[in-house]
Amino acid sequence: MKKITLLSLLFSLFAFYGFAQTMVDDFESGAGGLVSNAGGITTAVVANPNPSGINTTANCMEIKRTAGQWWVIGGVNVAPDLAISDSETKYVSMMVHYPAQPDLGIRFDAPDDNSNGGGASIVRPLNTYTTPNQWQEIVWEIRDNQDATSFTNGTLFRLSIHPDMGFENDPAGQILDTAGTIAGYIDQIQILDSNPLLSNDQFNLEKNISIFQNASKSNFRIQTRNNINITNVALYDMLGSKVKNISKTNANEYDISSLSSGLYIVKILDDRGATISKKLVKQ
DSSP states (O other): OHHHHHHHHHHHHHHHHHSOEEEEEOSTTOSTTEEEEESSEEEEEEEOSOOBTTBOOSEEEEEEESSOOTTOEEEEEEEEEEEOOTTOOOEEEEEEEOSSOOOOEEEOOOSSTTOOOOGGGEEOOSSOOOOTTSOEEEEEEOOSSTTOSSOOSSEEEEEEEEOOOOSSSSSOSOOSOTTSOSOEEEEEEEEESSOTTHHHHHHHHHHHEEEESOSBSSEEEEEEOTTOOEEEEEEEOTTSOEEEEEOEEETTEEEOTTSOSEEEEEEEEETTSOEEEEEEEEO
């Protein structure tokens, strides 16, 4: 009995520390967590339009447009304010329900509960919405901006959510209409200590991606298997500073001829938000 009790305690501690999470808003207590919006947008707490699948809660946040600005913002308060050091990596997870794939983003750098944050600080999610008219978990890494590698503002006061930018979705374009007849829905907003997308995806990525021509003077190839779809490749130096994003020049080949000789880290991101890092020698 003592062994069972000890094992149960250890499992509980592991679950608490390994998978810590903070519920920002599940919208079950009304609209108290909604804060100032920007542009032609309305937000409200409404009944869940599709309480099935991975999200069967009673309520959620409804988002509608009243104007066509790409940058409309819906504000959600983080209460209490959350201190995050620049050595921590945290994630925002939310349930999303749209009639088509939206172009979503979040600003994390607001200096207080009622400010939007900077226009250059928009971060897009690690995965894309691919299940129209169904709930899907969408995940962001909390950082200063899209190219940053950490969050250096110290405190997270609110989430300034861009629900419908219309640039990087497929097909591109705004989903919500200005007449307010088409709505998007968001629910179960949480802050997590680990990326929930990586439970099996990262292991699969390790097995199914290889780098060739390493070391290389001018280019290298990334070979993928089992329908892995790469969405971004970035190079970092050995101190962790980002050098550049690189694009394919032909098939699965990437040009590094302009780089100085040395050792680099290649960070590869797939369409499910999983990432792996591999070392590359530039001759």
